[in-house]
Amino acid sequence: MKALVIEDDHDVASYLVKGLRESDFVVDHADDGKTGMLMAASEEYDIMIVDRMLPGMDGLAIIKTVRATGNQVPILILSALGDVDDRVEGLRGGGDDYLTKPFSFTELLARIESLIRRNRQAAETETVLHVADLEMDLLARTVKRAGQNIDVQPREFRLLEYLMRNAGQVVTRTMLLEKVWDYHFDPQTNVIDVHISRLRAKIDKEFDTPLLQTVRGAGYMLRETA
């Protein structure tokens, strides 16, 4: 679990960071809004804990910016402002929870867990796979490369899905036969070669960087050429 704490008060910050690390979180810390936003943009966090009042930038502005980039990470707002209107504003602004200082660490932890638990449900049902500029939407059954629609047949779709789910790793012929063809024996033919060939013609031919690579003697691998 990765957490990002954006908090300028060093006492509060170190209290949070320590406590979270003890609860097995990997914690990053930023002490101003700008740094925090950059970190939020460059890493995938499971939870963000943002102070309401920050030097140079309001906590609410951070949240709005983060949400504007499409980032759906759960955000807990921390504030000395206990006023109802402030709390309402925080929640309406895209925050997922609002906790007033002083707070107990156990309650903070319980709220974080609740937020993550809830968010996980959304994340678990991943329906779009990405490898470089190649994109597969499992629900719509569509494949795109560089934004351009590519029409693939069912068997090709399964093959590509398996390759994408194992992108960056070598995938052997035996694995493909098992997972894509449900064969538990060697059919003694070159079915795989043929389908790889067809797939290549569709996803690599028209583009400059080939993604579907042959690993001689081993199998195939889908990945961006280094």
Add this chain to the structure above:
Amino acid sequence: MKALVIEDDHDVASYLVKGLRESDFVVDHADDGKTGMLMAASEEYDIMIVDRMLPGMDGLAIIKTVRATGNQVPILILSALGDVDDRVEGLRGGGDDYLTKPFSFTELLARIESLIRRNRQAAETETVLHVADLEMDLLARTVKRAGQNIDVQPREFRLLEYLMRNAGQVVTRTMLLEKVWDYHFDPQTNVIDVHISRLRAKIDKEFDTPLLQTVRGAGYMLRETA
């Protein structure tokens, strides 16, 4: 938006019900835990607001039971117990938020909105459709009835998906041509009839209660026979 309020104090309850109705919620109210649980089981709510202390049954017990049935509705716990340990216990027990009495209505509303907003994301990526004992997994591309796998062709799958998404409502031929065949004109053939027939043979023939019903002069409807 449908809300369920489980609260025994009549003053608080009517305050909530009135306020929520003014905010365009359709509100049901139960004043004891048992009734509340029954209502939760028989209706699909967008939000549940549960008092912590109820006659005969603890609010936490309700939440646990609701969650045990697989119901993921967001639950907000309302309580006079402001103690940190109580709040932690409430959140850990499966509640999504915990608000202490007395509270302002605007804050309650903001928290409800935040919970619903968050939950919607999970719901939007629904990948399994259910109608009676018929089940369609959109990711695995499988169809089951009464736990038994049914093999359907791609066109049949799209047809059934559309029917399931509109279960309980009449679906006209024109709608089917538009949404399942992408025809924006009448092909002057009986394609639909043929595919409905094939689908029936697969999903209804071997089972006692037919789900795919003809609505003469109008179209078709998928639903459990009353």
Add this chain to the structure above:
DNA sequence: ACAGCCTCTTACAAGATGGTAACTGGCTCA
């Protein structure tokens, strides 16, 4: 009760899909 219409079913045919086979080309190691 019967005509006319709506729907269902079955049979058939065209086209899409996926597999086999054979040939080509290129890599590797002696």
Add this chain to the structure above:
DNA sequence: TGAGCCAGTTACCATCTTGTAAGAGGCTGT
């Protein structure tokens, strides 16, 4: 450098899928 192997490509064919057509059956309103 050349033999043997591994992978790629193309062409062909069987099967699957989907649409058309025609005939049967049943509902509805007169």
